[in-house]
Amino acid sequence: MLVLGICSLKGGVGKTSVTLGLASAALQRGIRTLVIDLDPQADATMALAAQRADRLDVATVLDDPRAWSVERSIGASGWATTGLDVMLGSARSADHDGPGGEDLERLAFALSFVGEYDLVLIDCPPSLGGLTRAGLTAADRAVVVTEPGLFAVMAVGRALRTIDELRRGPARRLQPLGVVVNRVQGRSSEQAFRLEELRATYGPLVLSPEIPERSVLQQAQGAGRSVHSWPGKPAAELARAFDLLLDRALRSPHTS
Template sequence: MIRIAVANQKGGVGKTTTTINIGTALAATGWKVLVIDLDPQGNASTGLGIDRALRKRSSYDLLVGNCDIAEAVIPTRVPRLDLVASTVDLSGAEIELVDIERRAHRLDIALSEAPAGRWDVVMIDCPPSLGLLTVNAMSAANSLLVPLQCEFFALEGLSQLLQTIERIRARFNPGLQILGVALTMYDRRNRLSEQVAADVRAALGKLVFETSIPRNVRLSEAPSHGLPALIYDHRCSGSEAYIALARELMARLPLRELAAA
């Protein structure tokens, strides 16, 4: 089972939008996908159309041991795409996990107990922080996808994120690999976007995906309808970009993990 954490400690860079739409694209290819909403704001859950009243079990329950992963899963309207939703309880999870044994590995333990062959790919939507929830995601993942906004402060926190990844490798998960960096909110009319993209590519080289995700109104509208943009409007520029990004991502996936699922 391939496990992908979608992480960046900076907020508003497109983590949730990327998680939802890449997950949808992978499901459209025939893969069985699980999205885990690990952000207390619960935007991935809302964006996939799961009303708060339906979130009987959540990622909070999974982390603190109130249920197993099979009990927490909710089917979505997207064929072959399941969800472990988030609730407001998750905002207190970092405090509650302090006294729990192997607190940095709670998600890894839960995923290891998943029914064999149930899912091919797990995508974990991380909160905008480098706290214990994100550490859990990185400890459970074998790959890391980093959305990076094409704006002035984009590179400011990247070195901190890379340092955190190295610490995770050293202490918890030596097999964690960076799958790639996805440039988001790219505006071709803005010279700053071009300059940031050029700087990121110069610094990180082939680690950066060729596809950039443009600023697009339909990407912003889709969550209010409880749908991924790929379903809400598959012909918009944002959806077309995510389809292209998904193709690139699939070419980089550690398929040995899929074969072992």
């Protein structure tokens, strides 16, 4: 089981969209996947059209990480009848977003009770609080999402330093998979400058391909559908990009 922690330290860069794109790619090729929605906004839960009836949520798991809470906090995604599940997000998870370290290993412990999945995607909040640190502590590989803008690029360095800090502490197996550059506009000179800045600073950690800015991604999410099931050439272009990023993740050696 490969566990990917998807994070960003700046809101609005499309972190959840990248999580959903990877989930879509995994579903398309029959990889049994669990999305853990750690973001208190719970956008991934909504976009995945997760079944909530008689379900608990990730906050309950963090309150009491045991087999019963894990089982009752996972619902099927509405994207497909099988193969993609969601540990439901909740605004209550913000109670665990403090600076203290007492909750850091709770999610990692809870993962020992999940079912037989090939891939776990943890959608972390866009901050350096306790929830992001707990998500990364539970992960094998960390994906940092950014966009080619000044403030987002500056946040990449802080995210990578946090990953390194966790590796030297509670998350011994954590490694950075790399930086996903999202919302790339082909004709922006400012974005082209920031892309070159990223490549010069972080070299091979900048993953290929970049994710282009396409409105169909928001359209598919708003309709509760995967990008791989959305018609048209722009959706196919996005699907191909997420396929290649998923390939990169699956080639990464990992242990769980």
